[in-house]
Amino acid sequence: MGSRLTEDQADFAAAVRDFAKRECGTREQRDALTDGGREPHHKGLYGRLADLGWLGVCLPEEYGGAGGGLADACVFLEETAYGLVPAGGFVTTVITAKAYERFGTEEQRRRVLGGAVRGAVLSIAMSEPAAGSDVGALRCRAARQPDGGWLVEGQKTWISNAHLAEAMLLVARTGQDKHQGLTMFHVPMDTPGVEVRGIETMGGREVNDVFLTGVRLPADAVVGEVGAGWRQLMAGLNYERLFLAANMLGLARRALDDAVAYVREREQFGRPVGSFQALRHRVADLATEIECVRLLVREVASDCDAAPDRLFPREASMAKLKATETAKRVTLECMQMMGGYGYATEYGMERHLRAAVVSTVYGGTSEIQRDIIGKSYGL
Incomplete structure (x- = not known):
């Protein structure tokens, strides 16, 4: 394809x-x-x-x-x-559902994937106040109990869609090793001891703090293998980075189309401002960058579909990096082309910019993506 x-x-x-x-x-x-x-x-x-x-x-x-x-x-x-x-709940839902598809038990897959298809929202909880880009530094702990279950204590932060979710996929520490001591758990959001508090951002209600206090989980809440959480997370990076890239590709396309529609109609000095070379060339550059993103995202997605058991860390990180940085550039330059109206809430470009800026942070910052790409070359 x-x-x-x-x-x-x-x-x-x-x-x-x-x-x-x-x-x-x-x-x-x-x-x-x-x-x-x-x-x-x-x-x-x-x-x-x-x-x-x-x-x-x-x-x-x-x-x-x-x-x-x-x-x-x-x-x-x-x-x-x-x-x-x-x-907005779809991205976290499909990323989370793919983890259950790959590592969950049959009962977990039936319940969680079936719910996602019917419209249930899912969330994944990794980041903590002291563990963002360095996920392996997380401290939220799950301790095994005499009955085989688990007792969870800790805090997660910046958890997208936790306030909408029916369940979350929790990554908690079950051992001392930084990476080999992590485990995934299925946590229904109505579990006693789970508290969600929204974090106000300029993007609206999207992310949350999640507090887990005396949360008791049954033995069968483990998703995959105990101690294999890091490996399981890495196996899902193709999905996460590609899905985020595709999302920002669509936003960049929309921002450019909105700006082009504006500069075709807006007149100054007796002619549409889009007819001036400065804006024509800017549109040409942005459209070319968007097309590059489109080709990259679709090519990497095609490669992943052709080899579903293979990881594409370099290519998936390239797609996420290029798409999010392009979306940020496109929305900022489109706002400039629209002048004061680009800044006004009436026209919506400022909303596009807010959505694009944060995309270079979540799902692995642009700096982390560059580091992954660089390491793939042996650097």
């Missing part, structure tokens, strides 16, 4: 675009669905995506999914981001 969409994928992309235009194509619709931009996720609209069967785009058919690959999921993410669909 390479960077080209199959006929089925092109039809799927068109269907998602049509849905977005119909359900949230106007500013008034989006404001009503998102509380004026403060809530990136709308449960009712998300439920309609589930009814269409789209939330299981890359999940196995035996659990209600469509059985597609990463390339199919990237199409969905790109188009929902472009259409500004308030389905």
Whole structure:
């Protein structure tokens, strides 16, 4: 397939675009669905995506999914981001669900993947106040109990969509070794001792502190193997980085299209400002960068689908780095092209910028992605 969409994928992309235009194509619709931009996720609209069967785009058919690959999921993410669909819970859900698909028990897969297909939101909890980019430094501890269960104590922070989630995939310390002492656990959000507190950000209600105080989990809450949490996390990096890249690809496309529509109409000195060479050349450069991202994301997704058991640390990090940094550049330069109106909340470009800026931080900062890429060359 390479960077080209199959006929089925092109039809799927068109269907998602049509849905977005119909359900949230106007500013008034989006404001009503998102509380004026403060809530990136709308449960009712998300439920309609589930009814269409789209939330299981890359999940196995035996659990209600469509059985597609990463390339199919990237199409969905790109188009929902472009259409500004308030389905912010999908990224963390699909990243988390893929971990259960690979490492969970049959019962866990049936419950968790089936729920995701039906519209349940999932969250993954890794970061802590003293463990961000250095995930291996986390301190949240799970201690085995005499009955075989686990007692969890600790705090997680910057946990996306924990306030929306039905369950979270918790990474906790079960041993002394920095990397070999980590384990994944399935934690329903209504478990006694789990407290979620929202963190106010300029992007609205997205991330949270999660406090775990005297949380008791059964023995079968372990996802995968005890002590194998780090290896299991690394196995999911293709998914996480590609999904985030596809999301930002869609946002960059949308920002540029919004800016082009504006500069075609806005007149100064007796002509549309887009007709001036300074802006024409800026549009040309940004469009070229976006096309580079599109080709990279689709090519890496295709490679991952062709070799599902292989890790692509260099390529996945390149996709995440290029897509997020491009989205940040595109939205900032589009704001400049729109002048004061780009800064005004009325036009929405400032929302695009806020969403793009944080993408270079979550899911592994741009600095971490560059370090991974550099190390892949033996440096």
